[in-house]
């Protein structure tokens with residue numbers, strides 16, 4: 001791993017070196033095979049049967065498995081398949097896994113092609129398999145019943161983060177790294193007390209290794225250990241059961257009130273409803289997608305950066321999560337966007353991004369490739385992001401709240417309310433009064449315009465991003481968007497968007513068809529405000545101009561925090577979106593937005 005970068009949590013990872021020997025994936029580094037010849041049978045024999053997982057999963061409301069060593073994801077797929085066959089539809093499987101040496105996407109695909117696993121689960125995992133950048137990646141499968149949290153980091157970092165954030169705990173541990181003699185870091189005795197600390201009552205540990213050191217350290221930390229007949233895979237495997245849990249879990253909420261029905265409110269409603277909570281969502285009209293999120297054409301596009309500094313890293317994480325989630329809800333939407341190099345995003349930086357993310361997420365295009373893909377007059381050095389999505393705002397909001405546990409009611413709030421649990425997703429801070437006095441927020445108007453052309457050849461074939469976006473429809477282009485920090489003269493926004501369109505397409509003679517105007521609430525650091533503001537009050541707001549990516553991600557963070565679960569983000573990322581951050585800064589300097597307030 002390249003640890004020269006800024007943080008132990010944010011770095012590019014080296015992929016595992018692995019090749020096939022006689023049809024089985026082999027690691028020269030660990031001098032061992034990844035799995036037995038029949039890996040699905042091995043999962044059943046080593047983990048599922050000894051820990052009685054099927055019966056235990058079907059009795060729980062939420063069942064949590066934590067795996068050491070994700071490898072090709074066979075334990076996830078085999079366990080999920082059993083879970084989906086037998087558990088009740090309202091039971092949730094939380095499958096957390098850690099991998100310090102992730103396999104390349106192509107290798108993973110080859111393993112899946114050659115293994116008898118559920119192909120639809122495999123396809124989804126492959127589609128959104130994270131790039132080789134450290135992080136906590138969350139992906140939902142099978143109507144949200146299976147939740148994978150894949151931590152790309154070494155096991156000590158992953159476990160420490162888990163202990164710090166998660167008070168729900170683990171029902172079953174799968175210790176599945178390479179053998180202790182070959183991979184001592186994963187079996188370090190100092191990890192076992194941490195593992196014991198976050199195991200639930202009657203929680204189990206299963207492993208293909210019954211090495212004496214592992215058994216003794218589990219016994220020393222309160223587990224009863226059994227050797228299990230292991231043939232044909234190993235002579236013995238291991239089952240350990242915790243005698244007494246030290247976990248202090250918090251009571252989950254029973255219901256939640258969410259104020260606001262834009263992307264933020266509806267995504268938050270979805271994140272709570274899928275955890276089994278009754279949601280009441282309030283908007284002034286009783287409908288969702290009633291304000292800025294009624295935008296007819298927005299793009300979930302990667303405001304990515306090759307930088308690993310916190311805000312840039314945070315933005316990339318929002319994109320990976322949202323791309324996977326939105327693909328489930330907007331199955332017929334246009335996908336793929338070409339980001340053209342510009343003064344603000346030079347070609348070298350775009351190429352670095354493509355190299356870092358790998359071709360599943362980003363592909364570098366030279367001018368000729370770009371010309372062929374986009375049909376613009378001129379080719380540009382650019383990067384193609386295949387998972388970007390064109391979003392119809394109302395459609396997205398409606399699909400997020402299409403859930404039996406979500407009720408949308410008509411109510412406008414003028415002051416905070418005192419319910420069991422309330423989340424404000426009102427974009428601006430207007431309802432919050434004094435609580436939000438120090439927050440550095442500003443509301444900015446913006447516009448997108450639609451233009452048609454008599455020559456169909458003038459319409460690019462792909463969504464283009466360059467200091468704004470151009471979205472082609474059958475015979476027109478939607479162009480956005482303006483940032484109107486001051487009051488603009490009538491017509492200036494349309495003129496500005498038209499100039500952008502003419503510049504990128506090198507075409508004149510467009511006919512104006514219509515426009516959409518909306519308000520964005522932005523913060524001084526361009527990050528949203530997400531977190532707890534009082535005992536039973538939380539916020540998810542100020543998503544500025546990137547709400548399609550940041551709102552679902554922050555909704556998931558917020559729901560995880562309320563439930564005491566590991567969020568899909570390092571703690572250092574949670575602190576940069578915390579509502580308290582502004583008052584700390586104002587000890588050093590005044591609120592920079594005071595001069596903009598109209």
Ligand SMILES: Cc1cc2nc3c(=O)[nH]c(=O)nc-3n(C[C@H](O)[C@H](O)[C@H](O)COP(=O)(O)OP(=O)(O)OC[C@H]3O[C@@H](n4cnc5c(N)ncnc54)[C@H](O)[C@@H]3O)c2cc1C
Nearest residue numbers: 260261262263264291292293299413427446518546547548
């Ligand atoms: C011109 C333009 C172009 C954009 N293009 C893109 C793009 O391409 N990609 C992208 O990712 N983002 C884009 N955005 C930004 C994106 O639209 C926003 O980030 C997103 O809509 C914000 O969602 P939200 O839920 O926070 O706010 P909103 O959609 O504004 O929702 C706020 C909700 O709170 C409710 N509410 C407010 N006050 C009260 C109250 N007192 N009581 C009850 N309810 C209340 C409102 O009725 C509404 O339901 C664009 C924005 C604009 C203006």
